[in-house]
Amino acid sequence: MERRSFLKKAGAGLAAGAAVGLAACGKKEEAAAPAAPAASAPAAPAVQTGGREIRWRLTSSFPKSLDTIHGGAEVFAKMVSDMTDGKFQISVHAPGELVPAFGVVDAVQQGTVECGHTCGYYYFGKDETFAIDTAIPFGMNSRSLTAWMYDGKGMSLLREFFAGYNIVNFPMGNTGAQMGGWYRKEIRTPADLNGLKMRLGGFAGRVIAKLGGVPQNIPGGEIYQALERGTIDATEWVGPYDDLKLGFHKVAPFYYYPGWWEGGAQVSLYVNDKAWNDLPAEYKAIVTAAASFAHTNMQAMYDARNPIALKQLIAEGAKLNRFPREVMDAAMQARNEVYAELNETNANWRKVFSDYEAFMREQYQWIPLADGSYDQYMAAQRL
Known part of the structure; x- marks a missing residue:
């Protein structure tokens, strides 16, 4: 085997090896990164990419003072840089630096920036279906939502929806159940x-x-x-x-x-579809893995x-x-x-929510039986 070809394939294997989940979009082909200690991203193996350098800008909806939710974008950007030996750099920008806090979807859709870190429910005025990508009242908890996204039909249904906005979406954080x-x-x-x-x-x-x-x-x-x-x-x-x-x-x-x-608010990475399609295959695998790591890392920080x-x-x-x-x-x-x-007025909502609701119904027959009963017993022990 030619050495360059070997390095290229080996590098792609390292990126895939860093993954624990599959991002489903039609077929489950994109790998997601493993869980690790919550406070910071570990050093990641660099991937051979033939020397191509790429610079992206990421605009966030969250203030820099919040190391948990704003920090999710910084964890992601660092992982991407580490895994490409610094060749793929993503600069992270707080609200107002490039666009307003709630201007992320428009900026990504129009290609003003390559990607953004935000919550879909901020944009329900465009279409209520956006909210399902984050959280809806009396909806799934974080664990069930992640299951729907990665192993149910959530990713494929939302990818289809976001394609209408020139966006490729990735789960990239969850706060867990929030306070009232x-x-x-x-x-x-x-x-x-x-x-x-x-x-x-x-x-x-x-x-x-x-x-x-x-x-x-x-x-x-x-x-x-x-x-x-x-x-x-x-x-x-x-x-x-x-x-x-x-x-x-x-x-x-x-x-x-x-x-x-x-009950489990998901934060998302939105990538402009043209910017995504212009990436080499190795970089696509790395973005997918880094987003998944940041997804796990954020909730670990909140829970801790x-x-x-x-x-x-x-x-x-x-x-x-x-x-x-x-x-x-x-x-x-x-x-x-x-x-x-x-369900009567919005066809996009009806299509996505019908599957979401069916998945949630099954989850709430299982989770109270297993985790719920265990958690109740352990809480009563007052350890």
């Missing part, structure tokens, strides 16, 4: 949501609106000021680690759970850091409360009404 947010006043009944001005990520605002709330879609870096000034009455973001950094407990002390609108941060928030005066069952039931009813309307 920060409030200036207690939420005892559904009536307490009436007239409530709440910063709420994207699509879930449709459900809050049915309950009489007034949803606000505000970028992460602007939430604290809006809450402090009284522009909004409540906000949600992710969970204790990020919330502590953002300081919401200082201006809205009532901290509720669970975040029924985000949230318990410690929650203790600190409580020590600093946060008042932790569970949403009353009456509030949860009213929200579920409103959710069902919204989905019924979309």
